[in-house]
Amino acid sequence: MTTITRPRSFARLDTAGALGTPEESDLTGKTPEELAEIAAPWPAEWLFPPEPWEAERVINLFAGPGGWDVGVRDVLEYDLDTVGVEMHKDASATASAAGFRRITADVRSLDPKHPALRWVVGLVVSAPCQCWSPAGKRAGQDPRNQELLLDVFTMAFEATFGHWHDSGECSPCEWADHCLICSNPDWDGYAGFTGPLLTLDEVRAPIAQMTDERIGLLAEVLIWALTLTAQWDNLRWLAMEQSSALPETILDGIREELWSADWCSAEYRVLDAVDYGLASRRKRVFLMAARHSYVDMAALTPAEPLPTTTAADALGWPEGISVNTRGVRKTAGGNCWSADKPATGITSKIRGWYWEHNKDRKFSLDEAALLVGFRNGYPWTGSRSSCTQQIGDVVAPPMGAVVIGSLLSHHWEKPLRRYLADIYAHTPAEPEHTLAA
Incomplete structure (x- = not known):
């Protein structure tokens, strides 16, 4: 067994890592059951440092039914030791059935300082987007909500790094009792970060003033990363x-x-999955960050343009099919799209879409999922509405492959071309079952 220890000498607080004050944990002689209890809800093996040949440990927050996971495992064919956190029970069950590890919990209920997370090297975050998207109520666009969110960002830094402490002592009215620098009896006058000045509960407190609490979920990217x-x-x-x-x-x-x-x-960039061979439009912004290196944004661009995939080609449909998305309702953007082009952005409403000339011909789950980059037979779990909600919200696997591949300097273009050629090659023209409206 390995003992988790921390040097007793007082580290200079001028870099990250010196700010943590974890207690020493002697795991020698612990039974598997005891280790599982200590590590819960994380894997017991994460209490120990990974061997050099083992896959990198990654946390996936708001992990959903497996979009990022499929992108890494099935598209890139790359190995990461990932544990996802997902509150939605059906989405969590879908991912588990597909072979991915999930903790079914609210991200905010877990502690980023848990000792099992000591050797985590990667963080993936896909907070709910309804409060930002034009398809939702867009409460995130309200200036007051944005002001509060930016305040939470600042407080997340104060709860982790604190403030930069110059060579003088903290004044009595500031943080003298909390500062990890001048409160240290061996302090020799050097500068550095004060260390945590707030609790995570205090960081999240302003979220209660927002008109939609889902806006505040975006702050988890900084709360966990910092x-x-x-x-x-x-x-x-x-x-x-x-x-x-x-x-x-x-x-x-x-x-x-x-x-x-x-x-x-x-760095960040808006990417449309249709530009990467997906059979539907799916425009999202991706932020990529690296701790000790520069993000190569040029790696997101394929050496050669990927072929455009129409919905009809992907689904094995005949030419000339028009898909109705809104029944008899008329909107500025119309209520139909042509399957001879890439599909419009897939949402949970696909459960009610049908062929314009045949109202009984609706989409199967496999067809809906195929348009966003999943193989036939993916184990969607839950009611029809729940499954289409998962499909509408999920990160498209091809985009997960592109972004993770670019971040990890793992070539994604050839694997992606192979994957798309595979999933879009043998789709039956008629589904085995269709979704009820």
Whole structure:
């Protein structure tokens, strides 16, 4: 057995990792049951440092039914030791049935300082996007809500790194009792970060003033990234997916806090999955950050353009099919799209879409999922409405492959071309079952 220890000498608080104050944990002689209890809800083996040949440990927050996971495992054919956290029971069950590890819990109920997370090197975050997307009520676009969110970002830094402490002592009215520098009896006058000045509960408190609490879920990307960085200093990369309507002010706020925590690089770009061979449009913004290196945004661009895939080609439909999305309702954008082009953005409403000339011909689950990049037979779990909601919200696997591949300098283009050729080659023209409206 391995003993988790921490040097007793007082570290200079001028870099991340020196801020954490974990208690020593002697795991020698612990039974498997005892280790599982200590590690819960994380894997027991995560209490120990990984062997050099073992896969990198990754946390996936708001992990959903497996979009990022499929992108890594099935598209890239790459091995990461990932544990996802997902509150939605059906989405969690879907991912588990597909062979991915899930903790069914609210992200906010878990502690980023848990000792089992000491050797985590990657963080993936896909907070709910309804409050930002034009398809939702867009409460995130309200200036007051954005102001509160930016305040939470700042407080997340204060709860992890604190403030930069110059060579003088903290004044009595400030943080003298909490500062990890001048409260140290062996302090020799050097500068550094004060260390945590707030609790995570205090960080999240302003979220209660927002008109939609889901806006505040976006702050978890910083709460977890900064905590893991300050506590352990092993986190090396971050990938975040969100609605393409997320304001640049918010994206820049995330980047600035990461830079303040001495992250080397944090960049973002709006990507449309149709440009990467997907048979439907799916525009999202992806933020990519690296702790000790620069993010290569050029790696997101394929050497050669990927072929455009129409919905009809992907689904094996005949030419000339028009899909009705809104029944007899007329909208500025129309209520139909041509299957001889890539499909419009897939949402949970696909459960009611049908062929314009045949109202009884609706989409099967396999067809709906295929349009966003999943193989036939993926084990969607739950009611029809729940399954289509999962499909509408999920990160498209091809995009997960592109983003993670680019971050980890793992070539994604050839594997993606093979994957798309495979999943779009043998789809039956008629589904075995269709979705009720």
